Amino acid sequence: MPVLEINDLVIDFDTDQGVVEAIDHLTLSVREGEILGVVGESGCGKTTVARSIMGVVPQPPARLRAGEIRFQGEDLLQMAEADLTGRIRGKVITVIPQDPLASLNPLFPIGVQLRDLLKWSQRGQRSPSTKANRGQIIDLLKAVQLPSPEAQLRKYPHEFSGGQRQRLLIAAALAPNPTLIIADEPTSALDVTVQAQILLLLKSLVNERSTSVFLITHDLGVVAKLCDRVAVMYAGQEVEVAPTAALFRHPSHPYTQKLLDSLPDRQQGEIQGIPGVVPGLIDPPRGCRFHTRCEEAMPICREQRPSAVELFPDHLVRCHLFPAEEVHGPAACIPSENQVRRHQSPDDENL
Amino acid sequence: MTKPPTSWQLLRQKFVRDRSALAGLVILIGLVITAVLAPYLAPFPEDVSATHPAKRLRPPSWEHPFGTDTLGRDVYSRVLYGGRITLVISLTVVGACILIGVPAGLIAGYCDNIVGDVVMRLADIFLAVPRVILALALSQALGPSLPNMLLALTITYWPWFARTVAAETRSVKQSTFVEASEALGMRPARIIFCHVLPNVLSPIIVRSSVGMGFTILTAAALGFLGVGAQPPAPEWGAMIAEARLYLPDAWWYATSPGLAIFFVVMGFNLLGDGLRDILDPRFRRARS
Amino acid sequence: MKLLVYLGQRLMTMIPTLVGLVILTFFLARVVPADPVALIAGEGATREQLEALRQRYGFDQPLYVQLGVYLRQLAVGDLGMSIYTGRPVLDDILERFPATIELTLVSIGAATLLGIPLGVLAALRRNSWLDHFLRTFTTAGLAITGFWLGIMLQLLFCMDLDLLPLGGRIGVPEPDHLTGLFILDSILTLNGTALLSSLAHIALPALTLVYPAFATITRFTRSGVLDVMQREFILYERAMGLPRLLILFKYLLRNAVTSTVAQIGLLFGSLLAGAVVIERVYDWPGLGLYAVESIINFDYQATLGITLWAGIAFSLANLLVDIVQAVIDPRVVK
Numbered sequence: 001m002p003v004l005e006i007n008d009l010v011i012d013f014d015t016d017q018g019v020v021e022a023i024d025h026l027t028l029s030v031r032e033g034e035i036l037g038v039v040g041e042s043g044c045g046k047t048t049v050a051r052s053i054m055g056v057v058p059q060p061p062a063r064l065r066a067g068e069i070r071f072q073g074e075d076l077l078q079m080a081e082a083d084l085t086g087r088i089r090g091k092v093i094t095v096i097p098q099d100p101l102a103s104l105n106p107l108f109p110i111g112v113q114l115r116d117l118l119k120w121s122q123r124g125q126r127s128p129s130t131k132a133n134r135g136q137i138i139d140l141l142k143a144v145q146l147p148s149p150e151a152q153l154r155k156y157p158h159e160f161s162g163g164q165r166q167r168l169l170i171a172a173a174l175a176p177n178p179t180l181i182i183a184d185e186p187t188s189a190l191d192v193t194v195q196a197q198i199l200l201l202l203k204s205l206v207n208e209r210s211t212s213v214f215l216i217t218h219d220l221g222v223v224a225k226l227c228d229r230v231a232v233m234y235a236g237q238e239v240e241v242a243p244t245a246a247l248f249r250h251p252s253h254p255y256t257q258k259l260l261d262s263l264p265d266r267q268q269g270e271i272q273g274i275p276g277v278v279p280g281l282i283d284p285p286r287g288c289r290f291h292t293r294c295e296e297a298m299p300i301c302r303e304q305r306p307s308a309v310e311l312f313p314d315h316l317v318r319c320h321l322f323p324a325e326e327v328h329g330p331a332a333c334i335p336s337e338n339q340v341r342r343h344q345s346p347d348d349e350n351l
Numbered sequence: 352m353t354k355p356p357t358s359w360q361l362l363r364q365k366f367v368r369d370r371s372a373l374a375g376l377v378i379l380i381g382l383v384i385t386a387v388l389a390p391y392l393a394p395f396p397e398d399v400s401a402t403h404p405a406k407r408l409r410p411p412s413w414e415h416p417f418g419t420d421t422l423g424r425d426v427y428s429r430v431l432y433g434g435r436i437t438l439v440i441s442l443t444v445v446g447a448c449i450l451i452g453v454p455a456g457l458i459a460g461y462c463d464n465i466v467g468d469v470v471m472r473l474a475d476i477f478l479a480v481p482r483v484i485l486a487l488a489l490s491q492a493l494g495p496s497l498p499n500m501l502l503a504l505t506i507t508y509w510p511w512f513a514r515t516v517a518a519e520t521r522s523v524k525q526s527t528f529v530e531a532s533e534a535l536g537m538r539p540a541r542i543i544f545c546h547v548l549p550n551v552l553s554p555i556i557v558r559s560s561v562g563m564g565f566t567i568l569t570a571a572a573l574g575f576l577g578v579g580a581q582p583p584a585p586e587w588g589a590m591i592a593e594a595r596l597y598l599p600d601a602w603w604y605a606t607s608p609g610l611a612i613f614f615v616v617m618g619f620n621l622l623g624d625g626l627r628d629i630l631d632p633r634f635r636r637a638r639s
Numbered sequence: 640m641k642l643l644v645y646l647g648q649r650l651m652t653m654i655p656t657l658v659g660l661v662i663l664t665f666f667l668a669r670v671v672p673a674d675p676v677a678l679i680a681g682e683g684a685t686r687e688q689l690e691a692l693r694q695r696y697g698f699d700q701p702l703y704v705q706l707g708v709y710l711r712q713l714a715v716g717d718l719g720m721s722i723y724t725g726r727p728v729l730d731d732i733l734e735r736f737p738a739t740i741e742l743t744l745v746s747i748g749a750a751t752l753l754g755i756p757l758g759v760l761a762a763l764r765r766n767s768w769l770d771h772f773l774r775t776f777t778t779a780g781l782a783i784t785g786f787w788l789g790i791m792l793q794l795l796f797c798m799d800l801d802l803l804p805l806g807g808r809i810g811v812p813e814p815d816h817l818t819g820l821f822i823l824d825s826i827l828t829l830n831g832t833a834l835l836s837s838l839a840h841i842a843l844p845a846l847t848l849v850y851p852a853f854a855t856i857t858r859f860t861r862s863g864v865l866d867v868m869q870r871e872f873i874l875y876e877r878a879m880g881l882p883r884l885l886i887l888f889k890y891l892l893r894n895a896v897t898s899t900v901a902q903i904g905l906l907f908g909s910l911l912a913g914a915v916v917i918e919r920v921y922d923w924p925g926l927g928l929y930a931v932e933s934i935i936n937f938d939y940q941a942t943l944g945i946t947l948w949a950g951i952a953f954s955l956a957n958l959l960v961d962i963v964q965a966v967i968d969p970r971v972v973k
Contacts, residue, residue, distance in 0.1 A: 056878050085877075088880070106970060107968055117881065480949050483912040487915070491942075576935070598793070602794060609791065
């Protein structure tokens with residue numbers, strides 16, 4: 001059973017300018033021990049999905065219209081707040097936020113904050129004595145390769161560098177030995193040089209413990225290095241979900257293809273962008289939301305949302321180019337020669 | 352798709368929806384109207400100076416809604432005329448403070464040199480003493496009269512404007528688009544006028560509204576203590592001071608001017624609050 | 640250690656300001672009035688009397704000499720003699736200071752104890768009936784003139800209901816002067832009647848001062864809490880399962896009160912100012928009353944002394960507030 005299952009999630013936001021249809025029938029899952037990458041442009045709803053897993057999307061202005069989020073079988077959306085705080089948050093599901101400086105309380109030393117986080121992550125057990133906690137915290141800091149941990153406990157968040165702060169947050173996220181970590185663009189706020197270190201650290205720590213990770217990112221490079229499977233999101237919908245290598249080898253959804261095309265190292269000549277702009281979600285395009293920018297758009301794309309189709313083993317696409325009725329199994333669906341040739345490049349083998 | 356509303360339209364929408372800000376505006380419009388039309392609205396306009404000892408200290412009645420005072424004058428008429436004084440005081444003082452404080456603040460905030468330092472130091476000195484005390488001492492030294500009180504109030508309040516403007520200027524100056532303008536060789540005066548001033552405008556507006564209320568309260572205190580507009584001018588604070596001696600019997604005499612002060616200041620505060628809610632977040636968003 | 644350095648820095652910036660204040664008040668008294676001696680002597684003084692006064696107070700000396708004399712006197716703590724009371728100004732001030740301080744402390748204390756919890760509550764229950772009521776109540780509190788409120792309270796409680804005394808500080812013999820603060824002294828000397836009388840007498844003046852102070856504190860606390868509630872670190876603490884009460888009372892509160900603390904410093908100044916009129920209304924024998932009497936009687940030495948004293952007190956209060964803020968927020972001390 002997958003660790004996390006998001007089924008048919010629909011979330012709207014009520015704003016002054018109208019109703020934003022932020023998440024539209026989203027379906028995703030995270031399996032045990034895997035790192036799922038969730039990729040998409042800004043505004044596609046990645047952070048909203050992450051926050052709804054944790055149950056920290058304020059309602060109002062958000063409205064949960066339909067769907068469920070099952071964690072090890074239980075629907076988190078139906079769980080009482082006390083239950084969520086008592087059993088789930090900071091215990092079996094933890095978070096690595098995007099901006100480490102903003103996420104740490106500026107007025108308290110990190111030792112105090114880590115101690116509290118650790119204390120409250122012992123689900124239901126009597127909290128161990130302060131001494132034991134201190135030792136645990138120091139071990140944690142060592143595990144994330146923070147130098148001289150004893151001295152760091154008294155320091156305040158603004159006294160650390162960006163990379164060090166992110167290590168602190170990774171330590172906090174791993175401390176309770178969670179089943180699932182939600183990482184929201186964990187390296188966006190960091191320098192490029194530091195990013196690589198942090199990513200390697202995260203990968204090794206997570207693989208050691210077989211923790212599942214829901215990794216949000218807009219960086220396909222991060223996906224390539226870190227993720228076992230990838231889900232591509234566009235305007236509140238998932239459009240393609242596949243194992244990482246498969247996605248890069250045969251991206252099937254037009255949006256995915258465009259995304260990969262726009263990577264600089266695939267260019268010969270001018271850099272290709274994706275024509276058009278991300279649609280506003282107050283009055284979103286009907287049917288497939290990508291149809292306004294899609295070169296292969298057909299009349300049906302304007303009317304009906306495509307269903308998910310298993311194009312290859314474990315490779316799902318939502319696109320009217322691959323209609324459900326015509327696909328009877330993996331062997332029955334072979335993309336056209338044009339599609340394959342256009343999107344393969346000699347570098348594919350080096351992924 | 353319909354055109355998105357312009358920022359001015361959004362502003363107006365938000366203002367209308369904020370009921371307390373609207374109430375504040377209504378009160379203030381009422382003040383201006385009664386002040387301007389006082390000679391026509393007051394049943395006994397001559398009571399500003401005339402006296403009718405025979406009618407002294409009569410309780411409220413149809414003829415005299417707020418009763419009469421110790422010299423037989425109609426309190427209601429005097430309160431209406433007092434509104435004129437109040438309006439003059441608030442407009443003059445705040446207007447003068449803006450004329451002095453805003454340029455001073457712009458200079459202090461923009462110039463990182465000794466000129467800026469001196470201006471801020473000067474402001475600090477005036478801010479070191481509570482306003483009433485300093486204004487009181489100044490008024491007394493200059494001689495108790497309305498113009499002198501206005502001068503004293505202005506001298507003691509401009510530093511607040513200067514300080515607010517300086518702080519905003521300093522933060523705007525550090526923003527990227529100002530850096531860019533400076534790098535492009537734009538002259539400081541032009542930068543201040545085109546870039547800094549629009550961003551500083553909203554705190555000035557908010558502070559002006561609140562400042563008018565604050566000025567009225569301080570002026571009333573000074574009037575209560577005897578400096579400021581001299582008798583027989585119907586200044587509200589002075590009226591209360593006089594009325595105090597005739598409590599508890601002539602309660603109407605002390606109550607009405609106080610209520611008048613309360614409503615007017617309330618109006619300014621509500622307006623200021625509403626303006627702050629509307630203007631500040633919008634400008635902050637525009638800048639970021 | 641960094642804190643001491645910060646304290647030193649702040650003191651250094653405070654001193655030039657105070658020196659500037661001294662010079663300002665000096666000019667206030669000597670230069671601003673057309674003829675300061677005439678003001679002191681009053682109308683109808685003969686030329687000989689004016690001359691005598693001029694010599695006595697050194698007004699015949701050039702201005703910079705006068706300034707020098709004044710500064711030298713200040714350095715030894717000599718604030719001159721009060722014309723009105725005939726005593727050294729410093730003595731007058733020291734005698735009346737405890738009364739004003741007691742009123743100020745009681746008022747700020749009560750306003751803070753009421754204001755912070757209610758401000759937090761209003762923020763947590765935003766747009767509830769409590770929130771709306773408090774917003775109206777506090778807006779009104781900032782619009783009422785202190786002296787008028789005082790008079791109205793006197794009217795109600797003293798004249799109509801005859802519940803509380805009209806004025807003064809105490810109605811029975813004063814308790815032994817240990818600190819000069821009657822309430823504290825009564826408690827320390829176990830003097831029940833003095834305690835009751837002090838409380839009864841301080842009730843209305845304090846209430847009059849508390850109302851606007853409470854209004855400010857509540858409003859700033861409310862907006863501080865609302866502001867902090869949306870910050871990323873609160874979201875993170877919630878997402879990581881910290882209990883709600885812990886977040887509120889430990890992590891959120893400290894961040895939210897920084898703006899309130901700054902306001903309390905300013906409040907101190909406005910309470911000092913408010914005391915000027917309140918003491919007049921309630922006959923409270925403090926510095927405010929002394930200030931008014933000195934100013935109205937053209938007792939310029941006393942006026943200078945009071946203004947200087949007020950300036951120093953206010954500056955020290957702000958200094959204290961800055962220190963508290965530096966303790967709360969370590970980012971201040973860089």
